[in-house]
Amino acid sequence: MTAATTDPDAIVTAHELPSVNTELPGPKSREWFAKADQHLTGAMADHTIVPFVEASKRGSLIVDVDGNTFADHMSAWGSSPFGPTPARIKRAMEAAWDRHGMQISGWVQSTPVLEFNQALVDVAPGRLNRVEYSVTGTLAVEGAVKLMREATGRPLIITFGGQYHGESTYLASGLSSDLSNVTAGSAQYVAGVVTIPFPNRFRSPFIKGPGPFDDTMVLDYLEDYLLVQQVHPGQVAGVMIEPVLGEGGIHAPSQAFWDRLGAMCKKWGWLLCLDEVQTCMGRCGEMFAFELWDGIDPDLVLMGKAFSGGGQPIAGLLGTDEVMKNTELHLGSTYGFVPAAAAAALEGIRIIQEEGVLENVRELERVFLEEMTPLKERVEQVGDARASGALAALEFVKTKESNAPAPSFQYAVYEAALRRGVLGITQRGKWHYRLQPALTMPPEFFRDSCRRIIEAVDEVAANPPAEGHVLDTVAESVR
Ligand SMILES: Cc1ncc(COP(=O)(O)O)c(C=O)c1O
CATH class of the missing domain: 3.90.1150.10 (Aspartate Aminotransferase, domain 1)
Structure with a gap:
């Protein structure tokens, strides 16, 4: 296979085929x-x-x-969505770095970061119009849980089996239920998290054999058993869900699942937090994966990986006025949204829109x-x-x-x-x-x-x- 283009700026460049000529490792x-x-x-x-x-x-x-x-x-x-060293990302990153070097954006606001914030809320659907800075997906998850608890004054988070949210020793790992060995020794000790099966149309914990299954049966379990027997709905701050299950094997729930989950969130005052760390910025064929369905109205969306444009480490949270406008939490870190990372991420959005x-x-x-x-x-x-x-x-x-x-x-x-x-x-x-x-x-x-x-x-x-x-x-x- 030959190069698709010789333009040095092109996002798609050389594409020779792979070849392994030694034993592995060589x-x-x-x-x-x-x-x-x-x-x-x-x-x-x-x-x-x-x-x-x-x-x-x-x-x-x-x-x-x-x-x-x-x-x-x-x-x-x-986290490298456009190949190894995309020229546009490199230029944007270098220009911002030449002007700003390192900066703590949670303290000193700079032009590349504010421009990026604007671009983000411009592409964000629905009520998402506020931004919080982060460095890694794990930290974004930690921040989201704190925001959900602060905004509702309630302690519990509902999450879904097979999801992965990171490996901190507290919240993110508590929500991760990908494989039990991954977070053994941390997840099991975190209180305030309730896990139900992920809406999986191929494999059900309730029915033997292969699907296709009606994936709303996990909401039957939630509504008819868990909320009746163990978890009072008024104690639930919100739901943390990956719109397309990533580490857990690429499962996309049905429209019926989202409709019913959305209705439950409204009925009980639960916030809907979508962990789009793995799925955001075009990964699933839309800017945000939740745009694959109709009517999903999240209160929080978490971004990482492709969000960086392949430049520098960066992750973030998008949220609504209700959740973020009056928060007293500072969730960023020294390295959240440093100018060069924000400039690269902004260029990433433009590449998705233009190329x-x-x-x-x-x-x-x-x-x-x-x-x-x-x-x-x-x-x-x-x-x-x-x-x-x-x-x-x-x-x-x-x-x-x-x-x-x-x-x-x-x-x-x-x-x-x-x-x-x-x-x-x-x-x-x-x-x-x-x-x-x-x-x-x-x-x-x-x-x-x-x-x-x-x-x-x-x-x-x-x-x-x-x-x-x-x-x-x-x-x-x-x-
Ligand atoms: C859905 C999801 N959330 C959170 C994370 C954690 O992100 P990070 O590795 O940047 O901390 C990951 C990482 O794979 C992820 O897939």
Whole structure:
């Protein structure tokens, strides 16, 4: 595949295909790891998932120190939405840095930050017209919980199983229920959080076998059991939900779910907080993922990852007058919305508006579903193929009839795809394999990766690994 354009400013540049020519890790990566392992923490010294050392990035590829190249379907976990070093982002960042250097924006307001705030409320739908500064998604979640409690004077937050909100030792981890080993030792000790199952149309905790299910049944559980037996609705400050479940495997709830949740929020005076850290700024084919449905009217929206435009660390909260206008909370940090980060993030919004990014994202979704949907018929262990814009997942099962999760199969597919030059997203214990490419990845490059993944699925299906209960895999990693 040749370069899509030779324009050095273009968002889409070189897109040669990946190629792995050594064992993994290659000899040079091994040397780097051997030295680094003497000072890395235990978790960081585990190089099995990413068995190479990055030397550079170009186009849609990561180049390792041995010269292997990998198609980058991780895009810095979504925080590099326009490829490695987009020229427009770089220029905007440098111009702001030249003028301001570092500044504490929660104290001294500067022009790039105020311009960015204006652009943000201009693109924000509905009643969202106030901005709070943050640096990471985790901090934005912490801030949102404090705001919800302050605004309502109520203690409890409702959250949904499989969501991920970060790994602080308090609020964010308390709300995270992605895999129990991820927040073991912190989430379980946080009071004031009530978790119900995520609206999942493929897999239900209440009915065996595969869907499609009516995902409003989780609200039946909330309304008919939890609120009746255990949690008084007048004690609930609000609901924290990912509009499209990210780490939990790319699940998009039904319109009926949102209608009913919205009605419950109105009835009981609950605030609706959408964690769009993973889904905002075009990731799902709209500026904000909640724009995929009609009538969702959030009180708070949390942003991170692609929000940065791939420039500097930055995260933020959008909120309504009711929640934010009179708050006495200072939620930012020293590094919240530093001028160069805000300038880059503003340029990111302009790129999305001016360079056909949303159209490209929708095309990536189309390509994924076109390539992957036939696998559901053809391969016993492929339970489902889902995409919401440039968030895509394959879900693996032991057998179609049982619908039981197949984490070993998933991990084997990840490894087989990596050997074919595709860096996707995995975690041990998960039974879905994910792709989160740059929003600007050329669709034909993306299609090539899909085909490599299909080869990987076929390789693993020809000799499937032994599969225990999913809990055994999760429990093993905290022992
Ligand atoms: C939905 C969601 N919320 C919050 C976070 C935490 O963000 P950060 O890693 O920037 O703290 C993440 C990170 O993956 C996320 O996916």
